[in-house]
Amino acid sequence: MQYLLLIHSSEAAFAAIPKDQIEQAMGAYMAYTEALKKAGALVNSNRLQPVAAATTVRMANGKTQVLNGPYAETKEQLGGYYLIEAPDLDAAISWAARCPGASHGTVEIRPVWTM
């Protein structure tokens, strides 16, 4: 099965990390990504630009509404994702637990809808 691991964490808190620790934090993500690759579990992954760069679009009464900002204002923001292949939810949970995002934020596991 494919699972999408959504990393929700506080952009403000991440931005406040001192410079010398940034490298360590990034290193942790790189190591995690490598581990997923080696296990053959990684399908795709991306880090997202902050929500300040987000634009929200919706059609209402036949008109396109374009709004500056994310879909919902929340304390933690969607900051990136991993799309992984795992045999079952337990395997997905153990990958999510290893994700650095689980330590500085929350990782949501969503099974991918199979067509």
Added chain:
Amino acid sequence: MSLSGVSDEHEAHAAAAAAARRSYGRLVALLSARTRDVAGAEDALSEAFAAALADWPKSGVPRSPEAWLLAAARRRSIDAARRRRTAAEAGGHVQLLAEEMAAMAEETAPIPDERLSLMFACAHPAIEASIRAPLILQTVLGFDAASVASAFLVAPATMGQRLARAKAKIKLAGIPFRTPEREDMAERLDAVLAAIYAAFAEGWSDPAGAEAKRRNLAEEAIWLGRLIAELLPNEAEALGLLALMLYSDARRGARRDQEGEFVPLAEQDPACWDERMIAEAESLLSRAHGYGAIGRYQLEAALQSAHVARRLGRGVDWPAIVTLYDALCRVTGSPVAAINRAVALAEAQGAAAGLAALAAMAGDERLAQYQPYWAARAELLARTGERAEAQAAYDQAIGLEADPAVRRFLQRRRAAV
């Protein structure tokens, strides 16, 4: 219809009912273990039972009713998958089932037991905690949604929806059917045991045995407890839970007198306790202790053991009970255990000590609406002669109690202050 036709039909019904009783959970578990489609397995199985009732009176009860039902249910699963699914998914699904059917064709092979895996799936941390026990009762024991709903005091439609959502979650989220790895075992087993104990507690809360469904629930919980203890014979807490349920059930009848009035544990006649159940519980508990892995169920069972020691003509060892409650409080952090500890402390060291222990937890908001807290406080205040306060506490306890027999008991106590 000829007389023999009637008897064939009767025999077929009896055989199907016996197979359902004996093997329902086993068949659901096996049918859903690979596809994770519990609802689909239940549907297929109920169609198979219907087919059995139509077929067996004519062609006789098969040699292995379970194998017959399994094969019939599998054929229906395959048909359903073909009808329902998109081509790609149905292909995989059908192949999976076909492989299993081929494996099952070696007919004499015993039907593998996946019930434990099914229980672990139902009690998975990704399943909402309050629906785990109902889910286990339905899938492993075959309770219909209405019976589960009435046992847990939830509207049947609501219960039906919640069960359906949980089954959908198992399937869509890919919750595995397996016994957990060693490192996860304690936590996962805890969830299964908690679900079984919740079912037992629901059944236990009908002391008069007036509601057949609830009484049945306690018995079914014990049956599940036996199954777990049999399948995981080295898990101390599984043995502890079974012991705890047996100790409690041994005193089922003693909780009411002949007029149906509530009898507190201290005043129960040990002659009304079921000695055979107590003996089994004692032996389970000592086996559990041998594993050196103490936990809440063993502690609670040990407390029961200390109370029922009274049947041997020995006094109740209150200091030992306080020590056990100390340990239970540490393990569970439960305010209920703390209340019972305070009551035991009052027996061991006097009412003032018990009251002091209760006073220390007065800030816990959960206790404001908890009857046993007020009853305990009332009882101890009465003993220290604080009449007005005792009566006020009794009033609070009476107002919070749902069981009429216990309410009358509290009212008698209040009048005696």
